[in-house]
Amino acid sequence: MTIPVMTAIADPRREAELAAGVDGGSELTLVRRCVDIADLLAAAAAGLAQAVVVSEDLRMLDAAAVRRLTDVGVGVVGLVPGGDASAEHRLRQLGVGQIVAAPVDPQLLGEAVSRAVGGLDRDHSLDRILDWSAAPYPPRAAAAPIAAAGPDPLPQLEPGRVIAVWGPAGAPGRTTVAVNLAAELADLGAEVIAVDADSYGGTVAHLLGVLDEAAGLAAACRHANHGMLDAASFAGLALSVRPRLRLLTGITRADRWPELRPSALTTVLARARTQAAFVVVDCGFCLEQDEELAYDTEAPRRNGATLAVLDAAEVTIGVAAGDPVGLARYLRARSELTEARSSGELITVVNRVRRGAIGPGDPQPEIAAALERYAGITTAVMVPDDPAATDAALAEGRLLCEVAPKSAVRHAIRGLAARLIDAPAASRRGILTALRGTR
Ligand SMILES: Nc1ncnc2c1ncn2[C@@H]1O[C@H](COP(=O)(O)OP(=O)(O)O)[C@@H](O)[C@H]1O
Ligand SMILES: [Mg+2]
Structure with a gap:
């Protein structure tokens, strides 16, 4: 069983690279290369794929778009330039839980897609929402490792x-x-x-x-x-x-x-x-x-x-x-x-x-x-x-x-x-x- 995947990648060179990566991994099938966010949302609503890989620089990608994708049961994987912590942060704050870095390793991509598809039911839990909204933006130091940029201190232990x-x-x-x-x-x-x-x-x-x-x-x-x-x-x-x-x-x-x-x-x-x-x-x-x-x-x-x-x-x-x-x-x-x-x-x-x-x-x-x-x-x-x-x-x-x-x-x-x-x-x-x- 392979997972049908779409892409929506701003940079054509990256897109071609990713397509080659998807074909290289055995458990994914590339079913559509979407040209923009409207195309992607329409294809997702039509049920063409179970997952999508979106690049961080895709125009008009926002939290509402991510939510719409997960609402129709499409797992979202974000693609960022390798080592770009601020791009990764931005995607996480939009609600993208799975991130891969370019150039993409086909096996890591396969794992991220499976997790995105498998984790759909958790996507809008309060924890996740708190997670995204509690992460500082922009990251305090763009070059800092992602793990170091933790959530900002909460003034109380119990949420209100x-x-x-x-x-x-x-x-x-x-x-x-x-x-x-x-x-x-x-x-x-x-x-x-x-x-x-x-x-x-x-x-x-x-x-x-x-x-x-x-x-x-x-x-x-x-x-x-x-x-x-x-x-x-x-x-x-x-x-x-x-x-x-x-x-x-x-x-x-x-x-x-x-x-x-x-x-x-x-x-x-x-x-x-x-x-x-x-x-x-x-x-x-x-x-x-x-x-x-x-x-x-x-x-x-x-x-x-x-x-x-x-x-x-x-x-x-x-x-x-x-x-x-x-x-x-x-x-x-x-x-x-x-x-x-x-x-x-x-x-x-x-x-x-x-x-x-x-x-x-x-x-x-x-x-x-x-x-x-x-x-x-x-x-x-x-x-x-x-x-x-x-x-x-x-x-x-x-x-x-x-x-x-x-x-x-x-x-x-x-x-x-x-x-x-x-x-x-x-x-x-x-x-x-x-x-x-x-x-
Ligand atoms: N307990 C009350 N006794 C008298 N007048 C009230 C009382 N509660 C509300 N009102 C009046 O009723 C009107 C509508 O109240 P409001 O709170 O704006 O209603 P809603 O938000 O449901 O539209 C206002 O003029 C308000 O002052
Ligand atoms: Mg009122």
């Missing part, structure tokens, strides 16, 4: 937890909860990075009173896509808004959504985890995956950003508005959410809980009963409606802990933060407020 704050359409208060939860976590002593990943246009910067058109998250995604997101570049993009609280601002215009590429966003979150105990992400609301698009891994997907965040998150906070319409929307969207999330905890937060919207009685037991009856949700956190407090916060671009420290809404969100901080990583059951008996 990603908390996705999600909710259906209809403004249930995702951003209010996300921003104030991040602030309360920081206030309680944790290092926190807030990330605005709403692909329909973020408002986190507004709520925090930060004027920033630069969209730190989009810039971080660009860096990640080029394999250049290291600790220093990340630090430069995250704005300090309060002690222990930093912010990656979002896209302010909805039409910029393609800048939040899912593969890059995953790398950004992996990097953020190395810098904070909590990474609180305000997500978009939409989850539906268009049938056709779901099969076409090359088509950009607007909801890809949300899906990438939910996939990375240990904890998802699902925000529902505490009225009949809001609860119905939440319960409908929640079934899509369960499909999108492979693992992790879901905490339901019912926001704007108020007497009158549900019926004349005490709203909490009514909502609790409805959640249990229709969705089997037995635990949730209730956040009261408190327009005086949230309006004051909105008007001033400040946090609830600043403008209304004694408000009931602040108190509820702080309670959630306290539970998240206390919860041991292994068991997060303690985060939840038991619904039964809440009054």
